[in-house]
Amino acid sequence: MLDANMKTQLRAYLERLKRPVEITTFADDSSGSREMLALVEDIRSLSDKITVTAGQGGERVPSFALTTPGQDIHLTFAGVPMGHEFTSLVLALLQVGGHPPKAEQALLDQIRALKGTFRFETWFSLSCQNCPDVVQALNLMAVLNPGIEHVAIDGALFRSEVEARQVMSVPTIFLNGAPFGAGRMGAEEILAKIDSGAASRTADAINAQAPFDVLVVGGGPAGAAAAVYAARKGIRTGVVAERFGGQVLDTMAIENLISVPHTEGPKLARALETHVRDYDVQIMNGQTAAKLEETAGGFCVTLTSGASLTSTSLILATGARWRRMGVPGEEDYLNKGVAFCPHCDGPLFKGKRIAVIGGGNSGVEAAIDLAGIVTHVTLIEYDKSLRADEVLQRKLRSLSNVTILTQARTTEVKGDGTRVTGLSWEDRAGGELRELPLEGIFVQIGLVPNTEWLKGTLTLSPRGEIVVDTHGATSLPGVFAAGDCTTAPYKQIVIAMGEGAKASLAAFDHLIRLPVGEKAA
The missing domain is CATH 3.50.50.60 (FAD/NAD(P)-binding domain)
Structure with a gap:
């Protein structure tokens, strides 16, 4: 099932297992079951910490469950998780096997502290680049909290359920048998919907932030580049983003990013976030900007959650989204x-x-x-x-x-x-x-910039793009912009990165020319 190269890479990953992993399979004589069993056998052969047992019955066939002795873990893959979901499988094996997850400690603590019984089912397709984020988030939650169960289901192998549940897009999530959500979600967003106190705690934490020297609004290529360049100047830098990676997360294949012959959107988005986190940057994810106001010595950005942030300068990199048809029924x-x-x-x-x-x-x-x-x-x-x-x-x-x-x-x-x-x-x-x-x-009719919240605050083009000069400066002194939300021509990832770096350098130049003591309070 796995080629020699994949086996070599997977063997190296499985050396990180700290405790046994038990795989229970549910199979019949179908081709899907044969593929699944071949995959599981390949995995078993690569680590002496992995054992495989044939289960009886099973809610879905083919499927297999992962657990470890002494832990109450409910994590199942229904189907053959290859394609984009192979990474989800590898991460699940490592996390069930005791390898520490790469996530903020506050997030892990929030998952562990969640009370209640939550049975999640996620419908995915192997060609979906958005699905792994949801599958991986819910798998992690299932590993950390015994009250959370997660089943990741390949819609192509369970078409009767797809029809019965009226699943028309992926990822689609059901919670305790009822529709919960559709589209890309991270653990933060899922927790915000099921943890009644999460939103208020997050808002309180944001309100407690000290003023920034540079606040970047948006976490796509332009925002990430701006944050890296600002942080490298040693100034207090923050990023507030609805989803780190932005529109890149919805991009399948990227083959024109210079020096990177081929990559995929989600992979690039993870690399962008990892690079930003290498620096002393405060990232506030899952937040949407709603209002921009001038304040004494700087600016205030109010979020849809009601929280607000202040900064001496701003870099707007809010990107764009799919354009809608705007017709009845859409x-x-x-x-x-x-x-x-x-x-x-x-x-x-x-x-x-x-x-x-x-x-x-x-x-x-x-x-x-x-x-x-x-x-x-x-x-x-x-x-x-x-x-x-x-x-x-x-x-x-x-x-x-x-x-x-x-x-x-x-x-x-x-x-x-x-x-x-x-x-x-x-x-x-x-x-x-x-x-x-x-x-x-x-x-498929193009993109529209995410700038509605800025109307009446600074100059926008007739298409709603932020008007910028050659330095990325907007009509509001101290506010800069970069990427697909601006009038800069050619909406390309490499151009957005360059524009983000340029806007950040311009913002730093603006800051060092301010009178001594003139900062946001």
């Missing part, structure tokens, strides 16, 4: 057939009819990828012609199960109350309204 059917990530959610639509909205490179690439999974793809483009590179267009037109509609405007998402059943669209050439029956819609 919000009602998010994660119920309306999706944005073809790599993550595509496998859930195997054998179904779907539409891709958008004829640029992202839309055409999504249509090509999905055409290999679904029954039929309809690509809908507003303009008279597709805008994607010609090589992509040729590939798309060569596919027999793809229909291309140009001069077409989506007017409504249709559904039956629980899932998407079709869409309405207008033929812009003739004005006719038409219906298209389908089961999924993937929206």
Whole structure:
């Protein structure tokens, strides 16, 4: 199951086990079970601390549970966790085996102190780069707290449950049999939803922070670069971010980051955070900025939690998010057939009819990828012609199960109350309204900057981007900006990193030129 290189790497990891790991398998004579058993046997052969036992029955087949003698651990993988989830399996083996997790001590203490019974089920797909964050967070919680159970389920192998539970996107989480959440979540976000006092404790801790010299708002490539450059100057630096990594977390393959021939978004995001944490930087994750105000000697950023932070200078690196169509029904059917990530959610639509909205490179690439999974793809483009590179267009037109509609405007998402059943669209050439029956819609029409909270505070472009000069300075002295939220052209990771570094150097130059004693209080 595992090749020689993977076995060599895994053997080295398993040398870190501090206590025995018991694997209990639940299998039948299906191909999925044979694959799972082959994987488990490969793992067993690599460490004398691992034993394997065949279980009887089992809620799901194929599946296997991990535990260790003397510990009350409830952690199960249902399926064959390869692809993006292989890392989740390795981490689970290490943590069950007593290897200390890489997490803040306060977070580990919060997990251990949580009271109650929580049975989590996470539905993932092997091609989803967002799913491992959720799986790994809940696995860690299951290892640390006996009241928490976690089952990670490969939706491709349990399609009847996918249909019955109406799982239309991954990751999707159920808690005690009821829907809990969908999309990327870390342990902090999960705890905030189940620990009633977590939000107030976090807000109190943020309010207690002393003023910063530089506060970076946003944790993507631009924000991370800004934080590193600021910290290296020896000034008090903070980062407040909704999710560290930003839009990079939703990126599948990255092959144009100079000196790094190939990486994946989540891997790069982890590297960014690790680099920032190498310095004396206060990171406040899971927080969203809501208001910016000038104060004596600096600025105050108020968060949606009600907490606030003060700083002498600011670097805004809030990035961007998927642009929505803005038509009736779209919000009602998010994660119920309306999706944005073809790599993550595509496998859930195997054998179904779907539409891709958008004829640029992202839309055409999504249509090509999905055409290999679904029954039929309809690509809908507003303009008279597709805008994607010609090589992509040729590939798309060569596919027999793809229909291309140009001069077409989506007017409504249709559904039956629980899932998407079709869409309405207008033929812009003739004005006719038409219906298209389908089961999924993937929206690929670009990005919109996360700057709504700044309206009326500093100058924004007509597209909502923060207007910056060649130094990253905004219209508000002492406030700088970088990355996809700005007017800087070409939204690329390497450019965002450079812009973040430049904004940080400009902020430091601003600070050293302030009159002595003029700082945020």
